[in-house]
Structures are given as structure tokens and as C-alpha cells.
Amino acid sequence: MKRIALTLMILWAALILPVAPAGADDTALQHLPFEQIVEKARGTEVRWYMYGGWAHVNDWVDTHVAAEMKKRYDIRLVRVPMDAGVFVNKLLNEKAAGKQKGNIDLLWINGENFKNAKEAGLLFGPFADTLPNVKKYVDPASVTHDFGYPVEGYEAPYGRAQFVFEYDSAQVTPPADLAGLKAWIMANPGRFTYPQPPDFTGSAFIRQVFYAVTGGHDQYMAGWDADLFAKKAPLLWKWLNEVEPYLWQKGRTYPKDSATLDTLFSRGEVAFGMSYHPSHAQSKIIEGSYPATARTFVLKDGAIFNTHFTAIPFNAPNKAGGMVLANLLISADIQLSKYRPDQWGDFPALDISRLPEADQKRFQDVDLGPATLGSEILGPVAVPEIPSAYLEALEQGWKEHVLDK
Amino acid sequence: MSWISKPNKTTRPIRLMLGLSPLLLPYLVLFCGGAVLTACQSFGVLTPLPHAGGVLDAYTTLLRDASFFASFGFSLWVATASAFLAVAAGAFLAYRVWRLPGRLAPLSLVYKIPLILPHIAVAFLVLIFWSRSGVIASVAHSLGLIREMHEFPNILYSGWGLGMILAYTLKGAPFAMLLALALLARFDIRQIQTAAMLGASGIRIFFTIVLPRLAPALHTGFIILFLYSFGAFDIPYILSESRPGMLSIHVYNIYFKHDLARRPEAMAILTLMFAFAVVFIIAYSRAVSRLENGVRKL
Numbered sequence: 001m002k003r004i005a006l007t008l009m010i011l012w013a014a015l016i017l018p019v020a021p022a023g024a025d026d027t028a029l030q031h032l033p034f035e036q037i038v039e040k041a042r043g044t045e046v047r048w049y050m051y052g053g054w055a056h057v058n059d060w061v062d063t064h065v066a067a068e069m070k071k072r073y074d075i076r077l078v079r080v081p082m083d084a085g086v087f088v089n090k091l092l093n094e095k096a097a098g099k100q101k102g103n104i105d106l107l108w109i110n111g112e113n114f115k116n117a118k119e120a121g122l123l124f125g126p127f128a129d130t131l132p133n134v135k136k137y138v139d140p141a142s143v144t145h146d147f148g149y150p151v152e153g154y155e156a157p158y159g160r161a162q163f164v165f166e167y168d169s170a171q172v173t174p175p176a177d178l179a180g181l182k183a184w185i186m187a188n189p190g191r192f193t194y195p196q197p198p199d200f201t202g203s204a205f206i207r208q209v210f211y212a213v214t215g216g217h218d219q220y221m222a223g224w225d226a227d228l229f230a231k232k233a234p235l236l237w238k239w240l241n242e243v244e245p246y247l248w249q250k251g252r253t254y255p256k257d258s259a260t261l262d263t264l265f266s267r268g269e270v271a272f273g274m275s276y277h278p279s280h281a282q283s284k285i286i287e288g289s290y291p292a293t294a295r296t297f298v299l300k301d302g303a304i305f306n307t308h309f310t311a312i313p314f315n316a317p318n319k320a321g322g323m324v325l326a327n328l329l330i331s332a333d334i335q336l337s338k339y340r341p342d343q344w345g346d347f348p349a350l351d352i353s354r355l356p357e358a359d360q361k362r363f364q365d366v367d368l369g370p371a372t373l374g375s376e377i378l379g380p381v382a383v384p385e386i387p388s389a390y391l392e393a394l395e396q397g398w399k400e401h402v403l404d405k
Numbered sequence: 406m407s408w409i410s411k412p413n414k415t416t417r418p419i420r421l422m423l424g425l426s427p428l429l430l431p432y433l434v435l436f437c438g439g440a441v442l443t444a445c446q447s448f449g450v451l452t453p454l455p456h457a458g459g460v461l462d463a464y465t466t467l468l469r470d471a472s473f474f475a476s477f478g479f480s481l482w483v484a485t486a487s488a489f490l491a492v493a494a495g496a497f498l499a500y501r502v503w504r505l506p507g508r509l510a511p512l513s514l515v516y517k518i519p520l521i522l523p524h525i526a527v528a529f530l531v532l533i534f535w536s537r538s539g540v541i542a543s544v545a546h547s548l549g550l551i552r553e554m555h556e557f558p559n560i561l562y563s564g565w566g567l568g569m570i571l572a573y574t575l576k577g578a579p580f581a582m583l584l585a586l587a588l589l590a591r592f593d594i595r596q597i598q599t600a601a602m603l604g605a606s607g608i609r610i611f612f613t614i615v616l617p618r619l620a621p622a623l624h625t626g627f628i629i630l631f632l633y634s635f636g637a638f639d640i641p642y643i644l645s646e647s648r649p650g651m652l653s654i655h656v657y658n659i660y661f662k663h664d665l666a667r668r669p670e671a672m673a674i675l676t677l678m679f680a681f682a683v684v685f686i687i688a689y690s691r692a693v694s695r696l697e698n699g700v701r702k703l
Contacts, residue, residue, distance in 0.1 A: 083661070085661035086661065096451075112662075116664065120665060252564055252648070403472075403648050404475070
């Protein structure tokens, strides 16, 4: 019996102990001129793991991006749908098992998941600052931090999103600010709700209320301050608890995720939807699940925006290919096609004023559709994301003070 | 094992272990390995991020959190109610099916359909049929039983987990039936005929003759169904309400949607659930054997 136990322990150790550290190849890759990286990647296959819940985004990647990769670099693009939390855990397990050759070449990632991945040493880099399109078109100041966490070149920008509310213009007139929203909720019981944090969209909604009821975002930008949080958070709990009895199902339950809220909104059970993607409502109209009269609006108190990124895992089998794809994604052509509402409608992460004039014109000519707000409305109310320590504390506090109170 | 001429007393267990190794090894490495890793991580050992606090931090956090106990209690309620209903319905239906005349027997195969359906499909069925904008509400509305759709009882959001209990019962009852029918197949129908001739009522026959015979299968069924609904994730993911939450949803949220530093907390919940399952099985079997010792065997 002892011998068996010993054998098992050895087996077990072999499974969990990490093997040799990453080779010198990776360091070389970071200093190689980009043309040589492209040459290295030519004719290979790149596996891109990304959120797969949006059919139109999947289509865009499978057709447009894949075709460009094939045409320009003779690289075969394989899209693998997976939630970010899941692939971070997959990489954690691979790292714990010492697997030096994984099967992911590029990740679509940001915020909490990026912080988790970088802290656990799951990412290859820095690589982003060596990409030609990042150097040429991206405003460096716009990508130093991701949810208050330093990026340091471990991820390359790829799109921008901003929080908007959705409503049916044939049914309601939207409120102008948060006070107006509260008054509306109380006057129309059962017709408003938000997805239950830690859902991405629901969590963004409470952050936005947090900014608005505690005097703006500036005070939080310096990083985590426990005293400040203890002083300010009760104002948020008070606001949320005051409206709770007037929410959908009397606030006894919340939609599990934003897709559930979308369904409630499209069935007319609630009067407002919400999305972290300004063009989400337009896509839903095109898809046929929202009425053609659906529109979006922002509150005067501010609308949170963030940048989403791509990153390369520590054990990516084709890092050169991952870099080529990350670079292509932030090119003017791809960003433009991504911006079109019939493709995806995701906002560009590059600084349009840095583009050649002809390209600038092409961006200005894109018709976003009637439901999507233009940058002249979104720009002035844009407020940055909160550092992720606050995000975690808000989600935990919401459970404690609103859900379980 | 006739080909082993003279089994030596000391080598026999080793031989046996070797023979079983194709089964034992995956079990030990994958299942026990996973359980050990889970327990380790709950103590802050081998976590993805170095763990800063003490060994029992995750457990003290949990045990101080009233909402953890609320979730635990709620999971217990859902599991107990659904397992009991499934076993009760299963026993009764099995008995009725068994008494069916021979030519109707093939029809009873219908009961096997929910066995084939995955849990998640049953969850969707419940959602489609029982929500306030669902099929049953629509039918009741068009029959004039209710004037407005929202007069339909709010079953899915009642705060009692009725949607989940319904789904687990639908899924569990045929399983309990299957177990009960296996025992009934060997049951001598003359016992029932004798009892009926002596003037026992149908109800009395069921409770004093049939049910004791079915008991072993029903107890096993209850344990399996109880533990499954106590820990499973798929049906709660579709049908659970925000409060009180099921434990499995709580673990999922901490594991996938929160800071990695909270991994020990998720693992501590899983460890506690596992420990509870073990304690439950032992306590339940003891209680059953004590009960049975008190009853005169037929």
C-alpha cells in the first residue's frame, strides 16, 4: 500500500510541477523587426480565443478578418469561442501543469481578466509597443491603463466601448440624468432592472451610479483607497436599495446576465435595456429582435468607456502569428470595417486624427444607423473605468449590501 | 480466478490492485487528485496567486457570512424537496405502471423520455411552460381562466425555488421509477392478491406491502437525487433567482468572475459541500438501517 501511495505521489508531483522556463526564442521575438516576424508567421495557423456570444461578431471574424489574414500573410485564422474567465483558468491550469506549448495564440481580453492573467504570469510580453500599427495610429496616453491596471505593453488595443441605455422611442421618453432615471423607476414600478453583478454590464451600471452619486470619477483614479471607499460606497447602496422595490419582480430577483435583460427588453417586460456597446441596439434592430424604433441614450452624469485588447499567452505555440493578427486588428482597414454597423459597429481604438486624411474621411462617412449615438454625444459624457480594486469591492459590496441585506 | 494455481496470501491484494489499476488509476489521479487540489487551494496552498493570509482565512470568511448559510440552507431545501417529490412520484408511478394490463405496458415507455433529456433541456422546458409569459399562462389566458397574463401565479420568481424543484422533480421521478420498477419486476403479485382478498384497501396495500419492498431502491434514489440537486449547476443557472442563491452559482461566480485572490473561498465552499455530502450519506444510511432494524421483516 505504501509503495502505491509513493507511486501516486510521484505521478501527482509530475503533473503539477512546472517544467523548464520559457526559451530564449521569446526574447528574440520581442526584438525582431516586424517584417521578420511576418516572415516567420507566413503560412502558419493562428488560433484566436475570444468571447463567442455575438453571432455578428463571429461572422465578421470568420469572413472578413480571416480573409485578410489569408490574403496578406497566408495565415489561417481559427476562431475559438470561449469566455475570458474560462480561458484564463485554462491557462492557469496549463501553467500549473508546466505545459510549455499551449494551443492559444491570441486572446481577446481586458479588465479583471487581464489583471488576473498578468499577475499570474500567463502573458507573453511586452509586445504591443513593437507593433507598427500601434506605433503609428494609437495615442499612447489612451492605453496606459486597463481598468486602472498598468498595461505595460502586454496587450494591444483593438476596440473601444461605451456604456449606453436602450429604450423604445415609440414607448417612452428617456430621462436626462440619474435623478430623472430614479424618478422614472419609482413612477413606473416593475419596468426597470439591471443585470446582477458580477455580470459585466450590470457591474458597469452600478459603477456608473457610483460615480454619479458620490461626486464624479476623479477621486478614484489614483488607485485603491479603503477609507474613501468606506465613506462613499454607502451612498451607492442607499440609491440602489431605494429603487429596488420598484424594479422588475419587485427587485426580488435580477436578470442573470445582459442577454437575459436584452430578452426582457425585447419582449417589452422592461422599458430600458443597457449595453456596454453603443451599437448593440442597432445590431439588434438589424437582427430583428429589437423594434425598429429602439434608440440609445446616455445620462448627463457620465457614461463609462473602456478599451478592449488582445494579448498573447505565455505558452502560445505561434507567438509571431499572434503578433501579426494583433497588428492587423488595429490597422485602419480592419478598424474601419469593424466600425460599420452591418459588420460589428465596434468603436475604433486608434486615434483617427493620426490617420492619413483619406482614411479619416472614410471613418467620418460611416453611417452608424439611427440607434447609435455619434461621438459628438458620447464624447462629452465619457468617463474612464474605475481601477479594478474598486470594481471587485463594488461587486462584493453589492452582494452584501443590496442582494443579501 | 481459477488460472492462478495457489494464490499466495500476501500477493493477492497486490494482484487485485494491479488488475483493477485501469479503473483505480484514473480514479485516484483524476478524482482524488482533484479533490486534494481543491482542499489545498481552500487552505491557500498551490493557488494560482501566492496566498497572503492565514490557512483558514477562506473558511472564517465563509462561516462569518450570513449569506453563505442562507445559500446553504436554500440549497438544502431545494435538494430535499425535489428529491422527496421525485422519489414519491417515482414510487407511485412505478406501482401504477407495474399494475397496468399487459397490452398497455409498451405505452409506459413514455416515462423514459425525461431520462434521455439533458438537465438543461428540462430547465428550458420549465422556463417555457411555467413563466408568466409562458405556454401555460397563455393557455389559461385564452381559456379565460385568468383575465390578464400577469395574474398567472409567479411560480418561477416566488422566492422558494419552485422552478428548480419542478425541473429536478421532472427529471428525477423517472429515475426513481426505473429503480423501483427493477425491484417490482421480482415482486410476487400474489402477496397483493392475498391482501386484497383479506379486505385490505388499495392505499393500505401500497403503504404496507409495496412501499417497504421498494424502500431500498427509494433510499438509494433519494441519496443520488438529493446530492445531485444539492451541488449541480445547470438547472440553477437557468432557473434560480438572485436571492437566496444556490451554492453552485455562488461558487461559479467566485471562480470565474472575481479576483483570483478569492480562489480559496470558492474552493472552501466546494470542500464544505463535499464534506457535507459524505456526512449526509453516512448519516442517512445509519438512520435507514436503524429504522429497518426496528421493523419486523416480512
